[in-house]
Amino acid sequence: MWYPDFARRSALSRDATPGVCPRRPGPLRLLAAGLATLALGLLRGADPASSAVADLDRGGPDPLTGQGGDVVARVFYGERSRLAELAGRYDVFEFADHEQGYVLARLSPAEWTEAEATGLRLELDAAHTAVLRRRPRLAAPQTGGIPGYPCYRTVEEVDAALDRLAHEHPRIATVVKIGESWEKTVPGGRAGYDLRALVLTNPERPGPKPRFLLIGAHHARELTTAETALRFAEELVAGYDTDPEATWLLDFHEVHVLPVVNPDGRKFAELGLWWRKNTSNTNGCAEYPRYGTDLNRNCGFLWGGVGASELPCNEVYRGPGEFSEPENRALRDYVRGLFPAQRPPDFETPAPDSATGLVVSLHSFSELVLHPWGWTTNAAPNGAALAVLGAKFAFFNRYRVSPSIELYPTTGSLDDWVYGERGVAAYTFELGTAFFQECAEFENRVYPANRPALWYAAKAAREPFRAPAGPDVVSVTIAPPRLVAGASVRLNARADATRWFGLKNLPAPRRIAAARWTLDAPAGDDGSTGFPVAADGALDSAQEDLAATLDTTGWAPGRHTVFVTAQNEDGVWGLPTAAFVWVEPLALAVSGTDEGLVLRWPSLPGRVFTVLESVQPDGGFTPRWTGLEDRAPENTLLLPPPGAMARFYRVRVEP
Ligand SMILES: [Zn+2]
Structure with a gap:
């Protein structure tokens, strides 16, 4: 395995011995140095009118926190190549303003002096220093959380x-x-x-x-x-x-x-x-x-x-x-x-x-x-x-x-x-x-x-290395969200291949090439490749409205999840987005008329039904009447006179 030469060498190895810590100034010297440092910092261009600066007057070492005369400084690093050394030497925050050429770092008075001696330009960051100096105070009323910051749990x-x-x-x-x-x-x-x-x-x-x-x-x-x-x-x-x-x-x-x-x-x-x-x-x-x-x-x-x-x-x-x-x-x-x-x-x-x-x-x-x-x-x-x-x-x-x-x-x-x-x-x-x-x-x-x-x-x-390059699917809706098995529902969604931000070179917009839906598992998770979802017109842009009619014949009663994914012109499928749909069993009713007992169930336009019969409630159903075409506003079937045994009925919607 190849290791770069520099990676095995600390930037500080030339002047430091592992395990030895530089002696720190005592509290009194820290106080004096801290005040001197603050004065220097103010001269270096911090806004004297800001309330943050007023807070700095409370400077000096804190016996509780020990962070006394420390300040938050803007350290102007000059050459980018000095950054590694700085990051390895001071308490450099995870912040850099490379346009202005500085990083933020907490510096003790001694570090400030040392940094200046090495030719670094320093500037006091008054706002961050003020926060550094703030004593923890309970926000009133505060019954939980970190003192002064009740939104953060301990x-x-x-x-x-x-x-x-x-x-x-x-x-x-x-x-x-x-x-x-x-x-x-x-x-x-x-x-x-x-x-x-x-x-x-x-x-x-x-x-x-x-x-x-x-x-x-x-x-x-x-x-x-x-x-x-x-x-x-x-x-x-x-x-x-x-x-x-x-x-x-x-x-x-x-x-x-x-x-x-x-x-x-x-x-x-x-x-x-x-x-x-x-x-x-x-x-x-x-x-x-x-x-x-x-x-x-x-x-x-x-x-x-x-x-x-x-x-x-x-x-x-x-x-x-x-x-x-x-x-x-x-x-x-x-x-x-x-x-x-x-x-x-x-x-x-x-x-x-x-x-x-x-x-x-x-x-x-x-x-x-x-x-x-x-x-x-x-x-x-x-x-x-x-x-x-x-x-x-x-x-x-x-x-x-x-x-x-x-x-x-x-x-x-x-x-x-x-x-x-x-x-x-x-x-x-x-x-x-x-x-x-x-x-x-x-x-x-x-x-x-x-x-x-x-x-x-x-x-x-x-699929973090592949799918994010594909289009996202948003605004997935199913109407109606509740239906009887066998009815059709309308699926609407939007595919969007433009959801990027924050890069110097954003990915070029890619055309939406296809979309699909799957039932109860994301495409691929159960081997299903899904069914096509069409666009409102031609698939010719990076943002497309999608629509499909879903035939729910054979869907078991209960809640189902419909997943939608979209593919870009490079063949990359994006990540799925889901919506719920609830399938209810056909509501059967039996009513008495002059002619006898009548089985009734709701109309599902265009569908064909089979009525099944059994002598037990939980199984043994066999088809008795088939090929029954839908009749609005309600389907009815005249049942033969009941014999000595109870009969049970189910209605199936045919594909
Ligand atoms: Zn961090």
């Missing part, structure tokens, strides 16, 4: 919600323990947590099924991520049996949700700390609040390369070895159990177009959809397909789509490992615009934008 509240889902919906929801947090594996410290995944599927329908894995809170301080994952799971469960999309997704797919994969770090973040890593303090850094391993630099597949640090106190510390952290080992083993390897772990071989499975890890912030690779500007072997599905996600959340390295270089990230080793489509969503996103913004923008992207992800797990 680790314990997330656990309780998972238990509640499994308890109230035992048929489709199960909670599984996949491992333990670092604190729990270390004797004598905090209690720590079990790492828990919610598994959503209808097990009565046998697999194997395509699997979608959604992960939150790999980084602790990214508050929106766990709540987004949990709400998505709750909506899917609530929609089962009532919403056709939720129902078929849980019947035919498996959805695995790990809302909090880093509960120890997350608990620190709930105190108001901008804690990113896990809370391991035995890897060579015991200095609060700098210890911990960056779980998203600790995964295998080129672990130890660019964009990660070998300094244990660094915010992007990669850990002493790949998958050294218990949270990541649990995640690794769980992912390996879910997804067979679909490509060799090299840099050239693509997974086949027919590969299944999808992993989305939620992070924040900066409104991005990122996909492999993070370590090289060379496209991943399935890079084009990853970009296409990314552009589909962006159609919903309106985020920008790119390989991770466009943000800055990284190694040891989860998505590179998932794709690199398992050949599974893997994404990082950078949600919203802040770590501690205000609840109003989360409720009004962040969650509503990402909710449909996650629903699409659950659907795309069946």
